[in-house]
Structure formats: structure tokens, C-alpha cells
Ligand code: PEP
């Protein structure tokens with residue numbers, strides 16, 4: 083018989099932290115804490131396998147589950163000395179989801195389950211009547227919303243009415259009798275909307291809640307969240323049923339959340355918030371402003387509300403001891419939830435805490451220095467793409483600014499954008515090309531798509547652990563929350579502050595590192611690699627085998643690349659330097675030229691410009707290799723369009739516009755991506771490689787004279803499919819270089835290599851390598867031509883393919899290992915047979931994608947090349963690829 087249910091509590095547990103696939107993260111950690119002897123309310127976990135069974139079998143519960151739940155309940159009753167479903171001391175439970183990786187707020191939860199018209203009276207005897215009926219109404223509200231489909235707003239409307247009739251502002255002013263009355267109205271509402279009375283039998287309630295949690299695995303927001311975080315549907319969720327403990331039983335009760343280190347900065351100090359006389363949901367919802375746990379945090383924040391440390395010193399000390407124990411045990415920063423029920427501390431949850439990238443770097447490097455983890459583990463702890471967060475601009479401290487409000491610094495980074503008040507508008511306007519800041523009273527899980535689209539998030543309510551703060555940190559988005567001075571009105575879509583109204587479209591700037599909200603756009607500074615970031619990069623650099631280069635054309639890009647640690651330029655796309663205004667006309671002249679002579683005259687205008695570009699590149703990259711690719715323009719990108727551009731080029735050429743129009747028609751191709759691009763164009767018009775080679779060699783001579791260091795350019799031929807193509811272009815390069823070397827100083831050595839971006843080239847790699855000194859895999863074109871899909875048009879159906887499950891990832895983002903990857907592996911092997919010292923790199927977009935970098939390590943490439951801002955990402959990913967390979971081989975050994 084399959085085991086579907088695992089119990090924990092009373093100092094022991096059937097599960098453990100190793101079982102997170104089966105028990106979900108929450109269930110596995112509850113079991114682990116129980117085994118460690120920590121005070122965990124007892125309970126049991128229904129496995130993710132049961133959830134998968136439920137979906138595979140028309141939403142039926144598996145056989146044997148009922149009996150196992152009954153047995154676990156009996157054990158629970160025994161530990162607690164209470165009974166579920168009647169009797170003097172009623173056992174109340176919480177029912178919560180818990181997937182393998184945490185999906186905060188995406189699935190459903192029911193609290194206080196087991197209450198009914200009888201047990202509420204029993205509870206009133208052991209606790210107090212007001213508390214009992216408040217708990218009952220919370221339960222009815224939550225259960226009816228989650229299980230019976232009665233919208234929680236309908237309950238809120240009743241509450242609002244009741245408060246109004248009684249003339250009270252908050253729930254705390256409602257008496258026991260008021261709650262009794264409200265419970266009656268709530269039950270009547272359920273009866274009316276649901277068409278049946280609120281279920282009274284605790285067992286019916288329990289199975290309803292279990293089914294609802296399973297079902298919530300497939301709700302829209304969980305599906306969106308999974309898509310965003312690459313979580314497979316097949317994981318399923320576990321269900322945790324646990325004895326209730328109450329943080330809202332009076333002034334000696336409390337509930338809170340805490341991190342063992344600061345999740346924003348990574349500083350080693352207990353960091354967290356709590357509320358007296360409250361349930362956990364109250365902290366997360368951000369409706370009441372929470373108090374700080376430690377005295378240190380309280381004083382730093384200048385808060386007047388006492389800390390837990392002073393209010394409940396004993397419980398605080400106990401909690402601190404547990405949190406230290408948990409961090410040491412898990413060897414990572416923990417995010418914990420706790421409740422104090424009438425002076426007694428309970429640990430409700432622990433998990434590895436989400437953190438900003440800055441905090442992740444601090445935590446990883448300091449844990450390595452503390453000896454808790456190794457340097458390699460520290461390197462593995464950072465998700466490479468998360469470094470993007472630090473590679474974004476921050477506010478220029480010298481820039482003028484008008485601060486209009488201040489909130490909590492919830493997620494660092496600065497952002498400027500237009501105000502929008504709804505997630506849908508954020509999404510819509512972003513797709514229209516606007517940059518927006520989502521401004522809300524508070525956010526909820528339904529807002530997730532809008533939060534993804536917005537550049538930054540600003541709320542007027544909520545603390546550091548509110549939904550907005552947690553989710554924004556996870557996304558690496560700037561967020562300021564709890565900016566109470568903002569009066570946000572979602573009905574009129576206005577934000578009122580200091581007597582001034584702001585509307586949709588008005589520009590603001592937020593600084594998630596300081597909590598400042600500013601009017602208009604504020605100047606920003608470019609990021610740099612320093613501190614813990616630099617330290618981790620040193621560890622990564624020590625570990626990695628592959629070199630990291632950058633794709634760069636301009637001196638600014640090259641400088642940024644160097645600053646980020648690039649070890650050369652892997653791809654300079656020369657056609658990109660011709661987009662600028664003063665050059666594009668000459669470039670167009672060259673393209674539309676009807677004979678070699680007029681082409682030469684256009685090229686003569688381009689030569690000095692190219693030479694100057696290359697000179698600056700060589701100077702900036704001094705001492706490092708620079709690969710310059712000869713012209714590879716898909717013609718349609720450069721042909722003059724519209725009357726204005728045609729007239730402009732005609733004038734520059736002294737040509738008749740009508741004739742020029744005809745020429746453009748002649749040159750227009752049906753498939754420019756597969757047309758006279760790359761080496762085909764170079765062979766049609768050898769004066770192009772001639773001019774470019776001259777510019778490269780002359781620039782190298784000039785740079786060598788200026789710097790006194792040799793410059794060895796790498797000249798790369800694009801879109802080669804056949805040896806003959808390469809040999810002929812190489813002959814032009816060699817002849818030109820010889821000529822330039824003969825007439826200038828110093829003599830420049832250079833290498834000539836090719837892009838491998840066509841399947842034929844990959845297959846014929848051995849013979850091509852006999853002539854080419856290096857290969858650089860152009861995986862953008864190689865993906866396009868291997869699949870036979872257009873890189874410009876594929877988006878329309880690739881998303882659909884992903885939804886259908888035909889492909890897992892967009893092959894233009896992450897390398898298709900089975901197809902494109904197989905061609906690369908083949909051509910690495912064949913290429914090295916043709917030339918044992920062949921240098922191998924990759925310069926397609928995949929060169930900056932961590933999963934593809936892992937593949938490149940396995941394929942044995944010498945370097946990856948990516949955009950300058952991705953260089954640190956690639957350095958880290960290249961190191962992780964080495965460690966990952968080592969770990970995998972030691973596991974199989
Ligand atoms: C490639 O095809 O991968 C490549 C780097 O060249 P481009 O993107 O310029 O075609």
C-alpha cells in the first residue's frame with residue numbers, strides 16, 4: 083500500500099528535509115524541525131504523489147488515503163489531548179499547500195478548521211467568547227472563499243456594514259455579541275450564494291479543504307507563477323494539516339516572521355517583524371504596521387513601538403536560539419514563521435530565505451569566511467542571472483531630486499517610469515513600449531503579471547514582508563512599500579501627496595535602496611563590480627576553465643566589458659557601427675552601388691571611419707584578443723526606405739532617384755536572412771573585405787605604435803558553409819594584409835577564422851578547420867538554420883510550442899542541446915581533427931545564458947562571448963559549470 087500521509091510532532095517525524103519532492107518544502111522542513119526537537123505544532127503531510135494521483139484520476143482521492151488521514155488524525159488528537167469533531171476540547175487545524183519550491187501566496191490555505199456551531203461554544207469556554215466567534219467568522223470566510231467559491235469581498239462588505247452601523251472603525255472594537263451576529267449573517271450568505279448550509283461536520287470540512295488545496299495547484303495565478311519560475315506542473319503540491327496555534331489570544335500572544343540574516347543586505351543579524359495579538363495572515367497582509375523583533379532594528383528604524391526583545395524577553399531568547407540552530411543545521415539563511423500562544427513559542431515554518439542578490443552575495447561570502455560552507459558552495463549559491471540586479475543603474479548621488487514621500491526600502495535598485503495604478507495597465511503599457519511604475523495601496527498575488535511588466539513597484543501600505551516586498555525582491559525589481567504619505571485612490575486613479583495630485587502617465591522615480599519616492603526622472607549611475615560581488619567573482623574566476631569575452635562594437639561597450647571582467651572581444655559586428663547618422667548614407671551608397679568603382683568610392687568614405695573605430699577598440703582592449711567580423715548585413719536592414727532616405731542617398735551618389743529606386747527593387751530579396759549576406763556578399767564584392775582588412779591592419783599598426791604592445795587581430799568570416807567560400811575570402815584578406823604590412827609599421831600578425839553558423843559548416847568542420855585558425859559558433863543563425871525557423875518570426879509560434887510542451891525552452895535563448903548542440907559537438911570534434919590547436923568559442927546570444935554555458939563547458943569550448951552586461955553572469959555560470967561537472971562525476975563514481 084502506498085504511503086500517502088507522513089506524521090510529525092511530539093518530538094519525532096516520519097519525514098525529513100531530504101523528502102521535499104514528496105512532502106513539499108514546507109512539509110519536509112516541518113518534519114525536520116520536529117525531529118530536531120523544536121516546538122512544532124503536530125500534524126501530518128499528504129504527499130505530492132497524492133496530488134498527482136488526484137489529477138491523473140479525474141480528481142479522485144487515492145485509495146487508502148482516508149484510512150491514513152484517520153490514523154494521523156488519531157495520533158494528532160492524542161498528542162494534543164483534544165478531539166476533532168466534538169467533545170470538550172475541540173481540535174482545530176490549519177490546512178495549507180506546500181509545493182517542492184515555495185510559491186508564496188499562490189495557492190490556498192484554510193485556518194481554524196474544525197469550528198462549527200458546537201465547537202465554537204466549547205472554544206468559548208476554554209478561551210474567551212469574543213475570540214471564539216472571531217475565529218469562527220474568519221474560518222467561515224476563508225473556507226467559503228477557498229472551498230465553496232463565495233467571494234471574500236461579499237464577507238468584507240457585511241463586515242463593513244456592521245462596523246458602520248455600530249460606528250466603529252476597526253475589528254478590535256467589535257464585541258463578542260457583534261461577532262455572534264456577524265457569524266449568523268456570514269452563514270446566511272453562504273446558504274444563499276452556495277445554495278447549501280455551511281458544512282458543520284469537521285471531517286467534511288477537512289476533505290473539502292484538502293480537495294481545494296489540490297485544486298489550487300491549477301489556479302491561474304499558480305500557473306502564471308510556475309511559468310515565470312520554470313516550475314513543472316508535474317511536481318504537484320503537498321497538503322499540510324497541522325494543529326492550530328493562535329497568536330491572537332490576547333496581549334500575551336503574537337505572531338511574526340523572521341530571517342536569520344537581513345534579506346535585503348545580508349547582514350548577520352536576526353531580522354524580522356511581529357504583531358501582538360494577531361494571526362500570521364495579518365503580518366503578511368500588511369494591514370497593521372508590524373513591530374521589530376530586536377532592539378537594534380527598532381532603534382535603527384527609529385520606531386516607538388517596543389521590540390519583542392523587550393516585550394517578551396524569554397520567548398525572544400528561545401526564538402533566537404532556535405533560529406541559530408536552524409541556520410547552522412541548514413547551512414543557509416532561514417526564513418521562519420512563529421507564533422506565541424499565551425506565552426508559549428511555536429515554530430510554524432522554516433525555509434531557505436529569499437533574498438536580494440546583494441544579500442545573497444554577502445551571505446554566501448560571509449558564510450564561506452565563517453567556515454560554514456566552502457568557497458565552491460558559495461559560488462554555487464548565486465543564481466547567475468540574478469547578478470542582473472546589481473548590474474542595473476542606481477541613482478546618481480549628485481543628481482538633484484524632489485523627494486515627495488518616503489517608504490520602506492523593500493527591494494533595491496532605482497527606477498523611473500510613468501505612474502500606472504493597475505496591473506493590467508502596467509502590462510498593457512509596457513507592451514506598448516512604455517516604462518511604468520506600478521503604484522498600489524498594496525499588492526496581492528493576482529497582480530503578479532503587472533508586477534512582472536512594471537519597472538518598479540510602489541505601495542502605500544505594507545511592511546518589509548508584505549506581498550509586494552517579497553515578490554519584488556524575488557524578481558529583482560526596485561520596490562518601495564508602505565509609503566504612508568501617499569493617498570492612493572484606485573477609483574479615481576490618482577495619487578495625492580503633499581497636496582498635489584499625480585495621474586497615470588506622470589513620471590516618478592523610486593529608490594528601493596533608500597525608500598525614497600521622487601517626482602520626475604532622476605539621473606542614474608552605471609553599476610560596478612565591487613565588494614562581495616568582486617570577491618565572489620575572484621572565487622568564480624579561480625574555478626572556471628572557459629574564458630569570457632564580450633560582443634562589442636563601440637569603445638563604450640568595450641570599456642563596460644573590460645570593467646565587468648571581459649577577457650577580450652569575441653564578436654565585433656562591423657555592420658552595427660554603420661547605423662549612426664553620419665555613416666548610414668555612405669553604407670547605403672556602398673550597398674546600392676552598381677559597379678566596383680562606385681562601390682570603391684563609397685568604401686573610401688567608410689575606410690577612415692572603420693579604422694578609427696578599430697583603433698579605439700584595440701586601445702581599449704589593450705593586450706586582449708579582439709575578433710572583428712567582416713561585414714554581414716542582411717540587406718533589408720540597410721536598403722534605403724521611403725522617399726526621404728532614397729533622396730538622401732541619391733544626392734550623395736549624384737544619382738537619379740528613379741534609377742536608385744529600380745536598383746533597390748533589384749536588390750530586394752524574398753529571404754534576406756538567407757540571401758546575399760555574410761561571405762556571399764564579400765565574394766560578390768571583394769572590395770569590401772579589402773577595405774575592412776586594410777582598416778583593421780592599419781588600425782592595429784597605429785594602436786601598436788601608440789601602446790608599444792603588439793596587437794593580434796582575429797579576422798572572422800561570417801556565414802561560411804563551404805571551404806571554397808572561406809578560402810577565397812581568406813585570399814583577399816591575406817593579399818590586403820600583405821600589402822598594408824609592406825607599406826607600414828610594425829608588421830601585424832593576425833588570425834583568420836570563421837563563424838560556424840550553418841549546418842553544412844558544422845558537418846564539414848574538419849576541412850574548414852584545415853584553413854581556418856578559429857571557429858566561433860554563431861548560434862543565432864545556427865539555431866535558425868538547423869530548425870529552419872526564422873529568428874525574426876519565430877516568436878509567434880514558439881510560445882505556442884512551449885504551451886503544447888513540444889519544446890521546453892525557447893531555442894533562441896537556451897541552446898537546443900539535442901539538435902543544435904549535437905552539431906556543435908560534432909564540429910568541435912571534427913574541427914580539432916582538422917587542426918589540433920583550433921580555438922573555439924561561441925558568440926550567439928546563448929553565450930550569456932547560464933544553461934547554454936553549461937553546455938559549452940561540456941562541449942569543451944575555449945571561450946564564450948556575450949553582451950557586456952552579461953559578462954559577470956557568464957563568468958559565474960562558467961565556474962558553476964565546472965563545479966557542477968565535478969559534482970556530477972563524483973556522484974556517479
Ligand atoms: C549568430 O548568428 O549567432 C551571430 C552571432 O551573428 P549575428 O547574430 O550577427 O547573425
Ligand code: MG
Nearest residue numbers: 839860862863
Ligand atoms: Mg550570424
